[in-house]
Amino acid sequence: MDCDKCEREAVMHAAYSGLHLCEDHFCRSVEKRLRRRVRDDNLLPASATPDEPQTWLIGLSGGKDSVVLTQILHDTFANDPRVELVALTIHEGIEGYRDKSLDACLELTDELDIRHEVVTYEEEFDVRMDDVVEKDPESMAACAYCGVFRRDLLSKYAEEYGADKLLTGHNLDDEAETALMNFLEGDVAQIAKHFDASLGKFAEETPSGVSSTESDEDDENDDSPRTRNDQNSFVPRAKPLRDVPEKEVALYAHLENLPAHITECPHSSEAYRAEIQQLMLSLEENHPGTRHSIMAGYEELAAVAADEFGIGDGKREINECERCGASTTGDICRKCALVESIHAV
Numbered sequence: 001m002d003c004d005k006c007e008r009e010a011v012m013h014a015a016y017s018g019l020h021l022c023e024d025h026f027c028r029s030v031e032k033r034l035r036r037r038v039r040d041d042n043l044l045p046a047s048a049t050p051d052e053p054q055t056w057l058i059g060l061s062g063g064k065d066s067v068v069l070t071q072i073l074h075d076t077f078a079n080d081p082r083v084e085l086v087a088l089t090i091h092e093g094i095e096g097y098r099d100k101s102l103d104a105c106l107e108l109t110d111e112l113d114i115r116h117e118v119v120t121y122e123e124e125f126d127v128r129m130d131d132v133v134e135k136d137p138e139s140m141a142a143c144a145y146c147g148v149f150r151r152d153l154l155s156k157y158a159e160e161y162g163a164d165k166l167l168t169g170h171n172l173d174d175e176a177e178t179a180l181m182n183f184l185e186g187d188v189a190q191i192a193k194h195f196d197a198s199l200g201k202f203a204e205e206t207p208s209g210v211s212s213t214e215s216d217e218d219d220e221n222d223d224s225p226r227t228r229n230d231q232n233s234f235v236p237r238a239k240p241l242r243d244v245p246e247k248e249v250a251l252y253a254h255l256e257n258l259p260a261h262i263t264e265c266p267h268s269s270e271a272y273r274a275e276i277q278q279l280m281l282s283l284e285e286n287h288p289g290t291r292h293s294i295m296a297g298y299e300e301l302a303a304v305a306a307d308e309f310g311i312g313d314g315k316r317e318i319n320e321c322e323r324c325g326a327s328t329t330g331d332i333c334r335k336c337a338l339v340e341s342i343h344a345v
């Protein structure tokens, strides 16, 4: 089958759009979608200048998603003095797993000449995931501990490096699965949080740095696009790859010969997500475009939910953790509580 845009042979067929694309046109379309997301979400504010650049911290795990994100952001902004990229890899202490993906991270950041930092659970919390799984003091899935620790370190180092944004490699499948899980769990507050934490656009800025909510010229209606509530105590997150399906991210990494590490974590334990994943795959197969339509509707609903539940306007109080100073809604943050219970075993 030929590419729909040229005479070359197609390497992929996207059932949701009906397009057949050759290697070149496919790769360019992935890059275009990422760049459009950066633009549409106003990731680069007008106040960023070569003298006052934005620092974007990329959570680089060495898996295909974060590797593709890093590569395309580098290709886009390497010659733009308004953006500085820093990559952060978190080592969880999982024998034989993170070591290999860390190699992929080192190879990539070396090649691209990007500042790369590595932090470990062991150095930070005196905890290794392999031991956490053994001890399991809270009778929880491994990922429930690991997710808390990872989020804590990403936020801590985003702040420490003076990052303006924290970017992660979540793809369309990840986001549509999360959306569906939030729906099925009936968790509207979580949907609101999702919007404010990473889905919503950033408010547009005038060149003087003042936020404006004026809509884009090409907006079809007169309503200003809803922007996310500002979460003063967190470095804001964004997911520039969230329009690209997982398979296409993998194909891009393969075609561009990127050093991505593709094996599953031995402690991976998100049984519910795996079930949703299967459901999504079969829905997508029988009804191409399901992931896109889930996200389109979810984003609108999430914006309304964020208005109702948003934490930016003082509806939820944020304190500093008594132990580590991290932002928390209680006295002690979840990470400190978990570390304490692991060490108590």
Ligand code: SF4
Pocket: 092, 129, 142, 143, 144, 146, 147, 265, 266, 267, 268, 269
């Ligand atoms: S799969 Fe779970 S345990 Fe493994 S690295 Fe990811 S969050 Fe951690």
Ligand SMILES: [Zn+2]
Pocket: 003, 004, 005, 006, 007, 008, 021, 022, 023, 024, 025
């Ligand atoms: Zn082509």
Ligand SMILES: [Zn+2]
Pocket: 321, 322, 323, 324, 325, 326, 332, 333, 334, 335, 336, 337
């Ligand atoms: Zn704490």
